[in-house]
Amino acid sequence: MIKLENVSKIYKGDVAALRNITCEIQKGEFVFLVGPSGSGKSTFMRLLNKEENPDSGIVYVAGKDIGRLSGWRVPFLRRNIGAIFQDFKLLDNRTVSQNVAFALEVIGRPRHVISTQVPAILELVGLSKKADNYPEELSGGEQQRVSIARAFVNRPLILLADEPTGNLDPATSVGIMKLLDRINKTGTTVVMATHDRGIVDHMRKRVIELDHGHLARDQARGVYE
Amino acid sequence: MNFRIGNLGRELSYSIRRSPSLFIGTLVTILISLTFLGGGLVVREAVNQATERWQDDVEFIVFMNPEASPAEINAISSKLDANPEIERHNYVNKEAAFEEFQNIFRDSEQIRDIVSAEEMPPSFRIVPQNPDSEVVEELADQFRADPGVFEVVAAVDTIRQIENVTNSINWVFTVVGLLLLVSALLLVYNTIRTTIFARRREVEVMRLVGASNWYIRVPFMAEGVLQGLLGGLLTLPFLWRWNTFLSRLGGDGLALFDNLEAPRADMMLIWLGMTALGVLIGAIASTVALSRFLDV
Numbered sequence: 001m002i003k004l005e006n007v008s009k010i011y012k013g014d015v016a017a018l019r020n021i022t023c024e025i026q027k028g029e030f031v032f033l034v035g036p037s038g039s040g041k042s043t044f045m046r047l048l049n050k051e052e053n054p055d056s057g058i059v060y061v062a063g064k065d066i067g068r069l070s071g072w073r074v075p076f077l078r079r080n081i082g083a084i085f086q087d088f089k090l091l092d093n094r095t096v097s098q099n100v101a102f103a104l105e106v107i108g109r110p111r112h113v114i115s116t117q118v119p120a121i122l123e124l125v126g127l128s129k130k131a132d133n134y135p136e137e138l139s140g141g142e143q144q145r146v147s148i149a150r151a152f153v154n155r156p157l158i159l160l161a162d163e164p165t166g167n168l169d170p171a172t173s174v175g176i177m178k179l180l181d182r183i184n185k186t187g188t189t190v191v192m193a194t195h196d197r198g199i200v201d202h203m204r205k206r207v208i209e210l211d212h213g214h215l216a217r218d219q220a221r222g223v224y225e
Numbered sequence: 226m227n228f229r230i231g232n233l234g235r236e237l238s239y240s241i242r243r244s245p246s247l248f249i250g251t252l253v254t255i256l257i258s259l260t261f262l263g264g265g266l267v268v269r270e271a272v273n274q275a276t277e278r279w280q281d282d283v284e285f286i287v288f289m290n291p292e293a294s295p296a297e298i299n300a301i302s303s304k305l306d307a308n309p310e311i312e313r314h315n316y317v318n319k320e321a322a323f324e325e326f327q328n329i330f331r332d333s334e335q336i337r338d339i340v341s342a343e344e345m346p347p348s349f350r351i352v353p354q355n356p357d358s359e360v361v362e363e364l365a366d367q368f369r370a371d372p373g374v375f376e377v378v379a380a381v382d383t384i385r386q387i388e389n390v391t392n393s394i395n396w397v398f399t400v401v402g403l404l405l406l407v408s409a410l411l412l413v414y415n416t417i418r419t420t421i422f423a424r425r426r427e428v429e430v431m432r433l434v435g436a437s438n439w440y441i442r443v444p445f446m447a448e449g450v451l452q453g454l455l456g457g458l459l460t461l462p463f464l465w466r467w468n469t470f471l472s473r474l475g476g477d478g479l480a481l482f483d484n485l486e487a488p489r490a491d492m493m494l495i496w497l498g499m500t501a502l503g504v505l506i507g508a509i510a511s512t513v514a515l516s517r518f519l520d521v
Binding site for chain 2: 049071072075076077078079080082083089091092102103105106107108150151154
């Protein structure tokens, strides 16, 4: 599903974000990306949906070399990749269901599809009762559920989660992880960058550790350290 | 491209309601700028129209009687050829004169219909070596008494003066119009930049979930184009009023031109041109703003 071949990314001033990374992630896997701040986790994720391009090496997503993807096709790549973040990135002037519907509207899904899929996904993330609330009326955990609903409503092949529990307390985080696990069980590949030792140790999934841009460890059913 | 017109309308009205002052300010600047530019063109057309016979340095005209014989006409022609003070001359026959007349009064059917080609006087349009008014008067006098001559009319200084004045007006209008156009461009550019900034979160989410580049760009471009379009369309009453003012100036005030007014068809063309220019300005400014501030 995802394959990196000798991928390097160097920012201005010789700051190496990734050095010669080679790894492969199979369809349906759940992978934790760990490492200290500045180790290259975010860059790794940003390469996958082509928010950035590698300086060398090849990134394959769903069997395609995305480096050879022309600009106007990038949106179609992104429709296959859901993404969630530490800061949720919700639109404050829209309700929960409008936030989710937005993701379908802007890729031109017809209205009747939107009106059936949005309630279904809100049901899945357990927010049916809050459909008409605004993000500021929700707790952090609930907001992250909305953002997961938005990322998943289009049934992407891959879900990228960049520190999704970074702003949440441990109890709430557990709920989010259960949700991500359920999404993973539907066959969606999940790549999650995290600092949360407890979560990684508890879930016992594959762990890829980055250190100063190097791939330091790639361990099946691994722990944080 | 998957875009719904309803969505576009909603985006636009949202954008306008968010900062109406910026939208109106930009719109008014475009309007004033285009009114100046269009107004200058209207003056030019009106003066061209009124001085159609006096173009290309023609300083005096010898009108022949409509019944003048070919011999009489040839005599004048030879006399003009023989005069070293005359640089060149152009003979306008009855048909050409009739056509010119029809053209000058193309908006007034009543005047057009009362004459026929047969009644039109043929004439010589004369360009002297020296356009000095005293020399021209002297030259003109040499033809007044010749057989077959109906009237000799010289381009008195006033006509030239008015041409000069209108040229200056035109120049000022064009410069002011262009300066305002630059400021209109910058205003549209900044309006779009502000809009992009205000909606950066939405743009970010749109990119994230895979909205196409055009889907993201169109609302911003539409806002710039809408400002240009409205600014252009709204120049009509101003240009109309300005043209009416000119015609009254021609009729009452100056009395020299019986018809100082741009023909209606030309004025509509100027109006459409200004509208197209407005749209172009909006499109250019928003495209530049998008390419600089919208990273898609």
